[in-house]
Amino acid sequence: MKxxxxxFSFLPxxxxxxxxxxxxxxxxxxxxxxxxxxxxxxxxxTYWEMWGHPMFDNPDAAAVVFELNECRKQFxxxxxRVIAFDSSHGWESIKLSxxxxxxxxxxxxHVSRDEVKGRSMxxxxxxxxxxxxxxxxx
Amino acid sequence: MPxxxxxxxxxxxxxxxxxxxxxxxxxxxxxxxxxxxxxSLFRITPQDGVDPxxxxxxxxxxxxxxxWTVVWTDRLTACEKYRAKAYRVDPVPNSPGQYFAYIxxxxxxxxxxxxxxxxxxxxxxxFGFKPLKALRLEDMRLPVAYIKTYNGPATGIVVxxxxxxxxxxxxxxxxxxxxxxxxxxxxxxxxxxxxxxxLDFTKDDENINSQPFMHWRDRFLYCMEAVNRxxxxxxxxxxxYLNVTAGTMEEMYKRAEFAKDLGSVxxxxxxVIGYTAIxxxxxxxxxxxxxxxxxxxxHSTYTRQRSHGVSFRVIAKWMRLAGxxxxxxxxxxxxxxxxxxxxxxxxxVMREEYNPQSLETGIFFDQxxxxxNKMMPVASGGIHAGQMHQLIxxxxxxxxxxxxxxxxxxxxxxxxxxxxxxxxxEAMIFARNAGxxxxxxxxxxxxxxxxxxTPLKQALDVWKGVTFNYESTDAPDFVVTPxxx
Numbered sequence: 001m002k003x004x005x006x007x008f009s010f011l012p013x014x015x016x017x018x019x020x021x022x023x024x025x026x027x028x029x030x031x032x033x034x035x036x037x038x039x040x041x042x043x044x045x046t047y048w049e050m051w052g053h054p055m056f057d058n059p060d061a062a063a064v065v066f067e068l069n070e071c072r073k074q075f076x077x078x079x080x081r082v083i084a085f086d087s088s089h090g091w092e093s094i095k096l097s098x099x100x101x102x103x104x105x106x107x108x109x110h111v112s113r114d115e116v117k118g119r120s121m122x123x124x125x126x127x128x129x130x131x132x133x134x135x136x137x138x
Numbered sequence: 139m140p141x142x143x144x145x146x147x148x149x150x151x152x153x154x155x156x157x158x159x160x161x162x163x164x165x166x167x168x169x170x171x172x173x174x175x176x177x178s179l180f181r182i183t184p185q186d187g188v189d190p191x192x193x194x195x196x197x198x199x200x201x202x203x204x205x206w207t208v209v210w211t212d213r214l215t216a217c218e219k220y221r222a223k224a225y226r227v228d229p230v231p232n233s234p235g236q237y238f239a240y241i242x243x244x245x246x247x248x249x250x251x252x253x254x255x256x257x258x259x260x261x262x263x264x265f266g267f268k269p270l271k272a273l274r275l276e277d278m279r280l281p282v283a284y285i286k287t288y289n290g291p292a293t294g295i296v297v298x299x300x301x302x303x304x305x306x307x308x309x310x311x312x313x314x315x316x317x318x319x320x321x322x323x324x325x326x327x328x329x330x331x332x333x334x335x336x337l338d339f340t341k342d343d344e345n346i347n348s349q350p351f352m353h354w355r356d357r358f359l360y361c362m363e364a365v366n367r368x369x370x371x372x373x374x375x376x377x378x379y380l381n382v383t384a385g386t387m388e389e390m391y392k393r394a395e396f397a398k399d400l401g402s403v404x405x406x407x408x409x410v411i412g413y414t415a416i417x418x419x420x421x422x423x424x425x426x427x428x429x430x431x432x433x434x435x436x437h438s439t440y441t442r443q444r445s446h447g448v449s450f451r452v453i454a455k456w457m458r459l460a461g462x463x464x465x466x467x468x469x470x471x472x473x474x475x476x477x478x479x480x481x482x483x484x485x486x487v488m489r490e491e492y493n494p495q496s497l498e499t500g501i502f503f504d505q506x507x508x509x510x511n512k513m514m515p516v517a518s519g520g521i522h523a524g525q526m527h528q529l530i531x532x533x534x535x536x537x538x539x540x541x542x543x544x545x546x547x548x549x550x551x552x553x554x555x556x557x558x559x560x561x562x563x564e565a566m567i568f569a570r571n572a573g574x575x576x577x578x579x580x581x582x583x584x585x586x587x588x589x590x591x592t593p594l595k596q597a598l599d600v601w602k603g604v605t606f607n608y609e610s611t612d613a614p615d616f617v618v619t620p621x622x623x
Contacts, residue, residue, distance in 0.1 A: 004372040007306040008568055010336055010560045012590055021572035043303060043375045090491045090509070093296050096306035096571075109370035119359055123366040123401060
């Protein structure tokens, strides 16, 4: 299973040069770019761990790619994403978010069904990997 | 048009009998609209021999205080304030016999927070008025004081994206086809395949409610099975617009509650349920963290013809007040009506904080939106992966692109169709961000992406050259004249 979150998950994995083009686009739009990582890929896991703060006032995509590679050294078997924040009024949220690193093996998710009254169903989705404690999942 | 006030006052004004509307005070060429006035712009086509100024005054009169004859009871009221005032009449460029009439209405003429009241005044009585051949409401300026009486879209574009965890690209959807006849079980199959293949949303069609072939509860149950399975297969948040349109509010609330209990992120209503029902459902959506999709079913009966009816830009403004999150607004390149400049105007009304006057896109007034949430436009009808560069160019990033036939009609099946659309979209957004001239190089960008994606290659082959090039009936009256510098 390939985790399809993020803007470019249906394209072949991006090279560092390709990541650079997208980061520079964000910087040129005055968005602050950030690197985040997790070993809990649940679609509603909003808060991935921050590899430092968003890089405000950074004019050069190379600095982000450098930080990404530092993050990979420590969390090479985690999901890592690049995320860009737009602080303009009326948005003040994320403008672009894409995965730049994946675990070698992605076991995917299990759907559990809780049959409730009538034919109704309560669904929940669980990552197979998160059965194990944080840090020992991939 | 040069024409001074002919307003009568005192005894001459209030003697029993019939007076021209312009003499009753509904034509005030020197009137300066107040910041708190609602302004309407009508396109009027007077009957032969009818003075356009008298026609404009009549529209002002009949959409505010007037009746066909003088009534003494006017004198018991602050009638000067309550009279709508036509203050400007211009000939429409290149359209003999048509005039733009600007009419200002005092804020006190309207109940706060009621589209039904607003429309009962502005379009309630005047469209069948005999001295006019035709009448069209082209645009409205809504004062901030009035906008602040509405809650606006329940979710808005930004929060919708945060909830779906989807940023930086248009959302992708598909309407389940065939529109009618699928059983709940078969219907859910289409939903599952399309979402697993790469779409964010699937959608009920406007006329899928609860027919003999598929009861609504069955549809909801099978669709949510499909949504959850697809979500697990991809690790993404997925949704399907469950259409809760029904014969009564009670029934709609019942269906909406069931959709919520099953964990749906989005429900859908049709424009034909009426403005009050839409506002009620928007309140429900706000209370239940639900995204509210509006299908503009029926709108072309009054929006399409340029001479008569209500422009869709006005409907879009009303719907932003009423509080829907999604609204169908045209594709430019697809099978349904949509001139590029006019469509841009609609999209701007939905997505911007402030619309400056822009006659070339049909926006007649500066419009502040007072931080009301933004609506996500939905482009649906006859579009396919091969048009991706044009779609992004014309429609931008904050839009739902709905490929119904363009997903389900794929030669290798629905999943392949969905994947083709998603890969085409991501490749085009990547190229745009990387600084490529994607509009010019669109076909090559798609061909390159297709090398890694057989479904995209097949889609491009099947729908190569499918276009819908017909002249639009609803185009702006003002065109940009290129200037030499």
